[in-house]
Structure formats: C-alpha cells, structure tokens
Amino acid sequence: MSKVLFIVGDFVEDYEIMVPFQALAAVGHEVVAVCPDKKVGDFVRTAIHDFEGDQTYSEKP
Numbered sequence: 613m614s615k616v617l618f619i620v621g622d623f624v625e626d627y628e629i630m631v632p633f634q635a636l637a638a639v640g641h642e643v644v645a646v647c648p649d650k651k652v653g654d655f656v657r658t659a660i661h662d663f664e665g666d667q668t669y670s671e672k673p
Contacts, residue, residue, distance in 0.1 A: 618645040623671075626658035 616636050620629055629645060637643045647656045661669040 613640050615642045620647050622657045623659045626660050
C-alpha cells in the first residue's frame, strides 16, 4: 500500500481533489490531504467552477 499526500488550500477545486482522493483510496492507497494553518478535523473550503454560458466560469462554494 502506498501513501499519497495532497497539499491543498482553501477554495481548491472540489473535483480536482475529491475524485483522485476517492479513486486512490478505493484501490487501497492511504490518502491524506493537508492544508496550511489547518488542524486535524478542520474543513478546507472548496469551490466548483461552473460554466454557465458566460465568457468565463462562475465559482460556487
């Protein structure tokens, strides 16, 4: 079993962390995500960038 460390920050793109985190865990890797200035049990705020027909994306919590 490999160990994988994700270093993330507040308002990280939700799918860019969630999907690989869950996929790696599903195949048996130990996956840990850390964020500067956070403690064990704290939440990292994530965002979803959505294309709604404008010239650029909108950001939703």
